[in-house]
Amino acid sequence: MSTVETPAPEQELQDLYARxxxxxxxxxxxxxxxxxRAGLAEEVDRLLGDALDARSRAARLGPQLTACxxxxxxxxxxxxxxxxxxxVDRARASHRRLRREVWQVLPCEYVPCCAAGHGPxx
Amino acid sequence: xxxxxxxVVEYARVVEFAQGILKYGDWNTGxxxxxxxxxxxxxxxxxxxxxxxxxxxxxxxxLAQSYGVSDxxxxxxxxxxxxxxxxxVDTMILTHNHFDHAGGVEFFPxxxxxxxxxxxxxxxxxxxxxxxxxxxxxATDPDLMLWLVNRRKRGxxxxxxxxxEVLPGVRCIPAHDTHTAxxxxxxxxxxxxxxxxxxxDNVYVYENFxxxxxxxxxxxxxxxxxxRCVLTMxxxxxxxxxxxxxxxxxxEEKLWDxxxxxxxxxxxxxxxxxxxxGEQSRVDETAAVAx
Numbered sequence: 001m002s003t004v005e006t007p008a009p010e011q012e013l014q015d016l017y018a019r020x021x022x023x024x025x026x027x028x029x030x031x032x033x034x035x036x037r038a039g040l041a042e043e044v045d046r047l048l049g050d051a052l053d054a055r056s057r058a059a060r061l062g063p064q065l066t067a068c069x070x071x072x073x074x075x076x077x078x079x080x081x082x083x084x085x086x087x088v089d090r091a092r093a094s095h096r097r098l099r100r101e102v103w104q105v106l107p108c109e110y111v112p113c114c115a116a117g118h119g120p121x122x
Numbered sequence: 123x124x125x126x127x128x129x130v131v132e133y134a135r136v137v138e139f140a141q142g143i144l145k146y147g148d149w150n151t152g153x154x155x156x157x158x159x160x161x162x163x164x165x166x167x168x169x170x171x172x173x174x175x176x177x178x179x180x181x182x183x184x185l186a187q188s189y190g191v192s193d194x195x196x197x198x199x200x201x202x203x204x205x206x207x208x209x210x211v212d213t214m215i216l217t218h219n220h221f222d223h224a225g226g227v228e229f230f231p232x233x234x235x236x237x238x239x240x241x242x243x244x245x246x247x248x249x250x251x252x253x254x255x256x257x258x259x260x261a262t263d264p265d266l267m268l269w270l271v272n273r274r275k276r277g278x279x280x281x282x283x284x285x286x287e288v289l290p291g292v293r294c295i296p297a298h299d300t301h302t303a304x305x306x307x308x309x310x311x312x313x314x315x316x317x318x319x320x321x322x323d324n325v326y327v328y329e330n331f332x333x334x335x336x337x338x339x340x341x342x343x344x345x346x347x348x349x350r351c352v353l354t355m356x357x358x359x360x361x362x363x364x365x366x367x368x369x370x371x372x373x374e375e376k377l378w379d380x381x382x383x384x385x386x387x388x389x390x391x392x393x394x395x396x397x398x399x400g401e402q403s404r405v406d407e408t409a410a411v412a413x
Binding site for chain 1: 180181184185188239242243245246249250253256257259260261262263264265267268269270271272274275279281
């Protein structure tokens with residue numbers, strides 16, 4: 001019988017947050033540049049699925065993983081249609097909430113913040 | 123010929139800024155004071171800002187704490203010192219997308235934004251790379267990008283791809299693959315006193331130009347190419363006829379010695395680089411405009 005190793009919750013959160021941030025950045029740039037967004041939407045679908053899965057398994061980091069789910073859901077909505085201003089504002093708010101929640105438990109990832117740190121120590 | 127008044131307003135500072143970031147190679151040589159500034163142009167029926175500062179909440183506050191930024195004041199305070207309301211600003215030029223330059227965009231609700239398209243397209247490209255390469259995007263945040271989406275929807279954003287005159291005599295010059303992928307600097311052909319150049323972070327301090335050996339030394343935080351940084355410095359140097367006093371770095375403490383300057387009660391300063399005909403000085407303490 002084989003076992004499947006699952007990553008530590010903090011590692012899983014860090015991965016989800018990194019993917020969320022990268023996809024939000026790419027989505028926003030694509031919207032401003034009026035570039036194709038189909039590939040991004042598929043990536044966000046995968047992110048949402050993984051975030052839901054992580055939240056369902058997690059015994060800890062509930063607020064952070066819920067923020068991941070909400071951010072992915074709002075980003076998916078943004079990519080799905082004409083991106084009205086209200087959807088953009090919702091995606092902004094979700095991203096900011098996710099960032100705030102993540103920084104409660106993980107160090108800030110900004111350059112050169114990683115050398116100074118206003119969040120938890122690495 | 124167009125004629126502008128030009129001010130540099132200090133909105134915060136870092137008291138202990140690593141020398142090695144300000145000047146490449148100055149490792150382990152200590153720290154110095156680095157002001158955080160943006161520029162204001164007034165003339166030809168326009169009020170323009172070149173960069174915006176940041177908003178001292180959430181990301182801005184977090185990064186400011188990390189960098190040791192102190193004495194922050196919002197545009198409504200620092201612009202009042204030169205008699206300008208942020209709502210009057212009709213033009214916003216962003217030199218690049220870092221928090222201390224582009225993090226205050228929401229303070230200027232009526233400004234048309236000019237930004238290099240490459241700053242967006244390269245982030246879009248880089249964000250699709252494996253996570254191990256995300257240092258490339260780690261000095262930016264998606265929030266500004268999302269703000270730009272709505273500003274574009276309202277017709278308030280122009281993406282630039284080449285040298286462009288955005289106001290009479292005011293040009294945005296691409297400085298791609300330097301400090302950031304889509305940086306730009308700003309030149310002004312001023313009717314009454316000639317050429318000015320607002321450098322953004324393509325240089326941090328005058329010493330980038332004026333090394334003891336006569337050679338240029340670039341900044342120490344470069345997301346693009348060091349070679350492009352040095353060659354862009356040469357481009358700037360030639361534009362101003364090799365007169366470095368016409369180049370304005372936004373993190374240079376010596377600005378206050380080079381230009382007429384007023385220091386306010388909160389210790390922040392305003393430098394007056396140029397006054398158009400009929401404009402009253404904002405740094406003459408006997409004048410009534412500044413508050």
